[in-house]
Amino acid sequence: MNTREIRSFFGLVLRGFRIFLRNRAGVFFSLLAPLIVLLLYFLFLGDIQMNSVKSALEGIPYDAKALRGFVDGWTIAGVVSVSCITVSFSAHSVMIEDRERGAIADIFVSPVRRLTVSAAYFACNFVVTCAIVFIVLCVCFVYLAIAGWYLTAAAVFSAVGMVLMSAFSASLIGTLICGFIRSSSVHSAVTGILSAAIGFLMGAYMPVSIFPTAVQYIVLFVPGTYSAGVFRNIFCRGALSELCNGAPEAAEKALRDAFSMDMDFFGITIGAEEMAWIFAITIAIFLAVFGVILAIRRIKRKN
Numbered sequence: 001m002n003t004r005e006i007r008s009f010f011g012l013v014l015r016g017f018r019i020f021l022r023n024r025a026g027v028f029f030s031l032l033a034p035l036i037v038l039l040l041y042f043l044f045l046g047d048i049q050m051n052s053v054k055s056a057l058e059g060i061p062y063d064a065k066a067l068r069g070f071v072d073g074w075t076i077a078g079v080v081s082v083s084c085i086t087v088s089f090s091a092h093s094v095m096i097e098d099r100e101r102g103a104i105a106d107i108f109v110s111p112v113r114r115l116t117v118s119a120a121y122f123a124c125n126f127v128v129t130c131a132i133v134f135i136v137l138c139v140c141f142v143y144l145a146i147a148g149w150y151l152t153a154a155a156v157f158s159a160v161g162m163v164l165m166s167a168f169s170a171s172l173i174g175t176l177i178c179g180f181i182r183s184s185s186v187h188s189a190v191t192g193i194l195s196a197a198i199g200f201l202m203g204a205y206m207p208v209s210i211f212p213t214a215v216q217y218i219v220l221f222v223p224g225t226y227s228a229g230v231f232r233n234i235f236c237r238g239a240l241s242e243l244c245n246g247a248p249e250a251a252e253k254a255l256r257d258a259f260s261m262d263m264d265f266f267g268i269t270i271g272a273e274e275m276a277w278i279f280a281i282t283i284a285i286f287l288a289v290f291g292v293i294l295a296i297r298r299i300k301r302k303n
Contacts, residue, residue, distance in 0.1 A: 004111075016125075070236055072239075097184060129171055208260040229272065
């Protein structure tokens with residue numbers, strides 16, 4: 001990539017970022033949506049999760065504060081993992097609007113390679129997603145600092161790293177899907193359906209362990225499932241260790257299984273490390289698919 005292409009790339013990324021920020025309502029609701037879900041959990045659904053943990057620990061002494069910390073961590077993990085996907089998909093409105101208004105045709109007329117344009121849309125989406133999700137993550141850290149902090153410095157850095165990894169994956173998959181969408185109305189409809197369904201499909205709102213067996217196997221094919229699993233281990237591990245301090249090892253194992261901190265991967269129990277590796281492999285697969293699609297389009301244009 002020569003100097004002109006590099007300048008064009010960063011110019012297109014900056015242009016897309018400015019266009020997204022110009023839509024203040026879109027920015028506001030992209031940020032507000034995960035915070036509303038978080039608030040609903042804490043106000044209404046948190047007690048349900050608390051009762052589930054209490055049932056699993058029946059007859060075993062536990063720390064009530066650690067119990068709340070475990071439930072809060074599980075909730076935050078779900079919201080952050082889902083936000084990476086929903087925010088990314090919503091931010092693709094910049095590319096869709098360019099295509100709908102014909103602006104993308106003007107860009108292609110300029111002496112900039114299509115690969116550079118595609119990479120710029122992807123990079124812009126990644127930056128927007130990271131910016132918004134990091135704000136959500138900071139709000140979550142502030143809440144945990146007030147309600148009960150069970151995270152280590154390593155856990156905080158791991159959370160930041162997983163946000164970057166999840167945003168990259170979501171931006172990549174979103175770019176592939178939105179590449180076939182031609183109008184804002186279709187994009188809005190697909191975004192609404194995705195926002196409603198993805199949290200359940202990846203086990204972020206409800207533990208995968210309570211799903212029917214057939215659904216549990218379907219969930220294993222959703223990349224976000226492994227992202228959510230890693231986030232759960234990051235946010236819940238410290239509180240779980242404190243919660244089960246002095247309790248039988250079987251009690252901790254039961255909670256890890258019940259709340260999908262460990263997962264059944266086609267008959268094999270996997271933990272956070274294995275889930276992170278599987279997630280990384282899915283990113284590599286989609287990256288390869290993205291490259292193949294770009295190569296096919298380039299060959300078609302030449303022919």
